[in-house]
Amino acid sequence: MEREAFLSRVRSAIDLSRLPEGSDTDPGPLVPDLPPVDLVERFANALETVSGTLHVGEGLAAIDHIIERYSPGPLLAWDDGELPITGASQRFLDAGCGLIDGTVPSSADGRVDHQRGYFDVKYGLTGAEAAFAETGSIVVRSGLGRPRMASLIPLIHIVLLPEDRIFRSPMHWLTEPGSDAAGAANVVYITGPSRTADIEQKITLGVHGPRELHVILVPA
Amino acid sequence: MSARPSTFAERGAAEVGSDKAKAVGDGARHLTEKRAAAVVAYPAMDAMRDRAREIRLHTLANLDTYVARFADAIEALGGHVFFAADAAEANDYIRGVAETADAELIVKVKSMVTEEIELNTVLEADGRTVVESDLGEFIVQLADDRPSHIVAPVLHWTRQDVGRLFADELGVPYTEEPTALNQIARTHLRRIFLEADMGISGVNFAAASTGTIAVVTNEGNGRLTTTAPRVHVAVMGMERIVPTLEDVGVMLEVLGRSATGQSLTTYTNLITGPRKQGDPDGPDELHVVILDSGRSTVLNDDVSEVLACIRCGACLNVCPVYRSVGGHAYGDIYPGPVGAVLSPVLFGFDGREQLPYACTLCGACLEVCPPRIDLPRMLVNLRERVAAEGDAFSWLGPAMKAYEFTATRPVMWRGAVDGASLAGKAKRGGWFTRLPGPGKAWTAVRDLPAPSRQSFRRWWKKNHGA
Structure with missing residues (x-):
């Protein structure tokens, strides 16, 4: 249907409509009035509730501990320059992990061939734009040097979160002038590892996305 | 896919009490509890x-x-x-x-x-x-x-x-x-x-x-x-x-x-x-x-507010009817209270005349709906339209007249109530599932509780009567 015809059909429906009285202007967002909390502590609790793990005070040594526990495997990572501290990818390489190229070709065939190489990605390494104390979420933004797949396709997702990026709640971050959540092709709130409760309401982790989510808190 | 019964009542009767419907009911109750806990936890x-x-x-x-x-x-x-x-x-x-x-x-x-x-x-x-x-x-x-x-x-x-x-x-x-x-x-x-x-x-x-x-x-x-x-x-x-x-x-x-x-x-x-x-x-x-x-048509309907729905499913989970009959009885992809409102106005009333009656008007859906859509009020509105347009409830007017006539005349009322008490055996666990005459239309949609063998009037007379 032509755009104008479509819109005018909607307009005439509204004119005749008996919708309940609404506001003439957009009521706009509401930032919730929540009790003050220790942001790190609250974030840690909320993350644990959604089956994520927070590493505090370990620094990059946390990466060594995780690889020791789960053994080395293929890594998909953000470029070093996009991570809040340097040397993180190197830790994986030193431990014997192989780095997978995260740049997907534009051609249809090249794309599929490249992505077939993602099947067994074990580790994903990304930064985070923000985190929410109320919900235990982290915010991951796409862009140059930041493959979306790094937070999505691996079995274990490892996030480097600067400790001054924890906000009280999603609305506290979203209404910040600097958040610019529509400025990237993809911004995702990740709240724990991939999960489903489709079979008999029993929660199981790692359906299509990561089975484990490790957030490493790094100094700002 | 095999042919399905054509009305909500027929589909519901086939589903209710089945393992499938029980599983849906259990799941719905579980989701309701999880919602309640989350709401309490968020001031x-x-x-x-x-x-x-x-x-x-x-x-x-x-x-x-x-x-x-x-x-x-x-x-x-x-x-x-x-x-x-x-x-x-x-x-x-x-x-x-x-x-x-x-x-x-x-x-x-x-x-x-x-x-x-x-x-x-x-x-x-x-x-x-x-x-x-x-x-x-x-x-x-x-x-x-x-x-x-x-x-x-x-x-x-x-x-x-x-x-x-x-x-x-x-x-x-x-x-x-x-x-x-x-x-x-x-x-x-x-x-x-x-x-x-x-x-x-x-x-x-x-x-x-x-x-x-x-x-x-x-x-x-x-x-x-x-x-x-x-x-x-x-x-x-x-x-x-x-x-x-x-x-x-x-x-x-x-x-x-x-x-x-x-x-x-x-x-x-x-x-x-x-x-x-x-x-x-x-x-x-x-x-x-x-x-x-169909959405612009709904926008111009008495129930246009249903378009504010955010598809969370909370009204399904809390609904006593949905919990009993499961999702398939509704016949369309949108089940539960929101489906009972949305499906007739979006897809047409034809064959969906019973959906507005798939509701006890308990109001639980309104309690949980995030944008507070008044689904019970809308279901009553849709019932009025079904009643006004169709002949499904054409018996109701004369029936109410007959009720008024009987109920305001004590002798006749006593006779009617006593007669009903003796009127035979309820078919299933004290409920009539099929009645003849004017009762037919009622029992086509739902069951009717059988009257007690002893009327209240008789019971009162026996226990408290002078």
Whole structure:
């Protein structure tokens, strides 16, 4: 249907409509009035509730501990320059992990061939734009040097979160002038590892996305 | 698919008490408890619900403006917009996109609106393979079944059912262990995500000012479907729009908590246009199909406010009727209280005359609805229209006259009540399921409690009478 015809059909429906009285202007967002909390502590609790793990005070040594526990495997990572501290990818390489190229070709065939190489990605390494104390979420933004797949396709997702990026709640971050959540092709709130409760309401982790989510808190 | 009984009452009678309906009831109760816990834990919930309602009503009253603004924003981002008057137009457009993209393998993320327009059937008729990627929808598709819940499609399945299905259809050894079943689905679908030529998603919310589309899933299939394939097609009912991304934020505050008791769904995916210059991955093409398909008619209906629905499923979970009969009895893809309102006005009353009666008017749905849609009032409105238009309840007027005549004459009333007490045996556990004469229309829709063998008047006389 032509755009104008479509819109005018909607307009005439509204004119005749008996919708309940609404506001003439957009009521706009509401930032919730929540009790003050220790942001790190609250974030840690909320993350644990959604089956994520927070590493505090370990620094990059946390990466060594995780690889020791789960053994080395293929890594998909953000470029070093996009991570809040340097040397993180190197830790994986030193431990014997192989780095997978995260740049997907534009051609249809090249794309599929490249992505077939993602099947067994074990580790994903990304930064985070923000985190929410109320919900235990982290915010991951796409862009140059930041493959979306790094937070999505691996079995274990490892996030480097600067400790001054924890906000009280999603609305506290979203209404910040600097958040610019529509400025990237993809911004995702990740709240724990991939999960489903489709079979008999029993929660199981790692359906299509990561089975484990490790957030490493790094100094700002 | 085998022929189904044609009315809600017939379908409901066939479902009620079955293992399937009991499983749905248990699941619905479980989800209701999870919602209640999340609401108690979040002090801002009430205020957010009020704001969500205000935003939804404002948007609906100015929907043409916001649809236009949204379309402009998508085009400015390099995306394509198609305005679909009805299901056929939407399907034709998407067929064309698939043709141009030479898409043999298409992966989908669960979406009510694509089920509404029966998109899969159309694409499959063109020889394309369409795979549902939500675990529940994958099971439904593999089994050629129908979803029983808008959020949890296989609420009616047991783990044993899933185990047998996977063994039969995927050639894997039988297991009924949910983690193992999950692993089977992960391995099977992973190849499909990575190799698919096109991904199709619905839209939970869309921000008019920025052109941002929110797609939320717990499994991550929403992200994979909208990231891995070269072409992303997003299909949305036009009422999914709100003015700004911050307004989308308000909707997200109430969606997860109401649906599953989660403060946020695991993956809240905000998509603003196709892959940008320099982005290492993401789809190269974005097509957004904005669907009317009856919605402008609903906008001009007494129950237009139902378009404020955010598809959380809370009204299903709390509804005593839904809990008893399950999702399939409603006959359409939208079950429960919201379905009983939406289906007749969106798809037509014909064959759906009984849906407004699939309700006890208990009001539980209004209590839990995030934007506080007054579904009970709407169901009464729809009942009035069914009664005024059809002849299903033509007996009611004369019957009420007869009642008035009898009830205001004590001698006649005594005779009538005593007569009813003796009027034979109730068919099932003290209930009449079928009555002759004027009672026929009543029992066609519901059962009638048999009168006590002893009337209250007699009982009173015996125990307290002078």
